[in-house]
Amino acid sequence: MKIDIYASGSGGNCYRLSDGETTVLLECGIPCRQIMQNIRFEIRSIAGVLLTHDHMDHAKAAKDLAGFGIDIYSSEGTFKALGLSGYHFKTVRALQSFDIGTLNVFPFDVQHDVPEPLGYVITSRKTGERLLFFTDTYYLKYVFNGVDIIMGEVNYSLDTINKDISKSRRDRLYESHMSLEHFMEFLRASDLSRLKRVYLLHLSDDNSDEVYFKTEIQKLTGAEVTVC
Numbered sequence: 001m002k003i004d005i006y007a008s009g010s011g012g013n014c015y016r017l018s019d020g021e022t023t024v025l026l027e028c029g030i031p032c033r034q035i036m037q038n039i040r041f042e043i044r045s046i047a048g049v050l051l052t053h054d055h056m057d058h059a060k061a062a063k064d065l066a067g068f069g070i071d072i073y074s075s076e077g078t079f080k081a082l083g084l085s086g087y088h089f090k091t092v093r094a095l096q097s098f099d100i101g102t103l104n105v106f107p108f109d110v111q112h113d114v115p116e117p118l119g120y121v122i123t124s125r126k127t128g129e130r131l132l133f134f135t136d137t138y139y140l141k142y143v144f145n146g147v148d149i150i151m152g153e154v155n156y157s158l159d160t161i162n163k164d165i166s167k168s169r170r171d172r173l174y175e176s177h178m179s180l181e182h183f184m185e186f187l188r189a190s191d192l193s194r195l196k197r198v199y200l201l202h203l204s205d206d207n208s209d210e211v212y213f214k215t216e217i218q219k220l221t222g223a224e225v226t227v228c
Helices: 032-038 062-067 076-082 167-176 180-188 210-221
Strands: 002-007 014-018 023-026 048-050 072-074 089-091 098-100 103-109 118-124 130-134 149-153 197-201 224-227
Touching: 002 032, 014 032, 032 062, 062 072, 076 089, 180 210, 197 210, 210 224
Parallel strands: 023 048, 048 072, 072 089, 130 149, 149 197, 197 224
Antiparallel strands: 002 014, 014 023, 098 103, 103 118, 118 130
């Protein structure tokens, strides 16, 4: 699978995933014009967009992309929170898989302070690869074995968190975003025998250390690690 990083972090999130036959966007939290420039205005090349939740740094361009005829997939709670409905808004449910071209998509529930947030496991029938994608969740209650690629949030670490941030912001980090410690705990509980690549997403501007995070994940997994 080929992955292009268009944006990652609180300012916006958008990633392009292709198995050579089917191409989707994971999130669309940047302006539509920027997305169009990134895909060289090849609208028909995008088979769909997978949204995790309704926050604008993940869903900003959803309405505009649907206006161009691109299908947007997410939970009922997400679409209700965004006030979006219509033919191109495709409601999906946690633990019920569906297909987009050659990609099989398995949504699962995650833990965030929004209605019905989702993560996704995406399997290509063309390449046989399996990708796990999650963001904006403080932990994962499921274990996904036999994964080749992980794209996951590592927002902060207990060792790198800014001691001067307010208690309310600290509490929100603990309750809605993934720490390095929880990410590594998840990895230790998983079968990593097929894991080849890890993409670290949505690092906090103030509370992260990308060199430290990358080093720790590489030591644990032996996989190629990219900080987005």
